[in-house]
Amino acid sequence: MPRGALIVIEGLDRAGKSTQCDRLVTRLKTSTPTLLRKFPDRTTPIGTMIDAYLRSTSDLDDHAVHLLFSANRWEASSAIKAELEAGVTVVVDRYIYSGIAFSRAKGLDGAWCRAPDVGLPRPDVAIFLDISEEAAAERGGYGEERYEKKEMQRKVRQDFLELRDDERDAGDWAVVDAGQSVEEVEENIWKAAQKGIERARTKDLRTV
Numbered sequence: 001m002p003r004g005a006l007i008v009i010e011g012l013d014r015a016g017k018s019t020q021c022d023r024l025v026t027r028l029k030t031s032t033p034t035l036l037r038k039f040p041d042r043t044t045p046i047g048t049m050i051d052a053y054l055r056s057t058s059d060l061d062d063h064a065v066h067l068l069f070s071a072n073r074w075e076a077s078s079a080i081k082a083e084l085e086a087g088v089t090v091v092v093d094r095y096i097y098s099g100i101a102f103s104r105a106k107g108l109d110g111a112w113c114r115a116p117d118v119g120l121p122r123p124d125v126a127i128f129l130d131i132s133e134e135a136a137a138e139r140g141g142y143g144e145e146r147y148e149k150k151e152m153q154r155k156v157r158q159d160f161l162e163l164r165d166d167e168r169d170a171g172d173w174a175v176v177d178a179g180q181s182v183e184e185v186e187e188n189i190w191k192a193a194q195k196g197i198e199r200a201r202t203k204d205l206r207t208v
């Protein structure tokens with residue numbers, strides 16, 4: 001039995017990730033067992049601390065919160081590995097690239113940011129929904145949580161695009177213009193996801 005693919009969807013806040021993850025999962029499910037996971041997973045004890053931080057009801061040092069986000073991925077990692085090995089394709093709404101981009105945007109060192117995620121299951125493809133911070137802000141609902149500010153989002157976008165260009169990650173990335181219609185974005189994500197599925201068919205699961 002072939003293993004499942006690990007497909008990561010990344011993007012700025014309001015890029016349309018949730019809608020597109022749902023569409024992708026629905027479409028994948030017609031041909032293969034598929035699960036959706038979302039990070040941060042706010043339902044765990046670590047996730048509860050992250051949630052309080054994002055809603056600004058608690059304050060934490062930038063490094064400490066970075067480690068919490070990473071720990072929140074680690075606590076799901078053995079389950080994800082087991083799912084992939086059982087042939088289940090796992091679509092993940094945000095993953096290690098958000099971890100790096102958001103913390104680097106706050107001024108933390110890149111190598112330091114990468115370190116705690118080393119050893120996690122490595123995505124077969126990372127699909128970045130690209131949208132300008134202006135267009136994202138116009139979509140509404142912006143400003144409710146800690147990072148939902150234009151200047152922060154501008155830095156995060158720049159950092160995502162740098163990650164795509166980084167040789168360690170470049171081969172695994174696909175950038176999709178999230179400013180198109182929902183249907184066009186869905187189609188382009190679908191095409192990019194096939195790269196990950198093909199990779200899972202032919203290659204072993206790697207780690208970050």
Ligand code: DGP
Pocket residue numbers: 013039040054065066069070094095098099100102103145147148
């Ligand atoms: P979401 O629930 O997808 O809206 O994500 C909540 C916010 O947290 C969003 O602004 C992105 C940010 N975020 C997601 N993952 C990480 C991470 O690993 N580190 C940091 N610093 N921020 C993250």
Ligand code: NA
Pocket residue numbers: 013014145
């Ligand atoms: Na958000």
Ligand code: NA
Pocket residue numbers: 065066067069098099100102103
């Ligand atoms: Na972080």
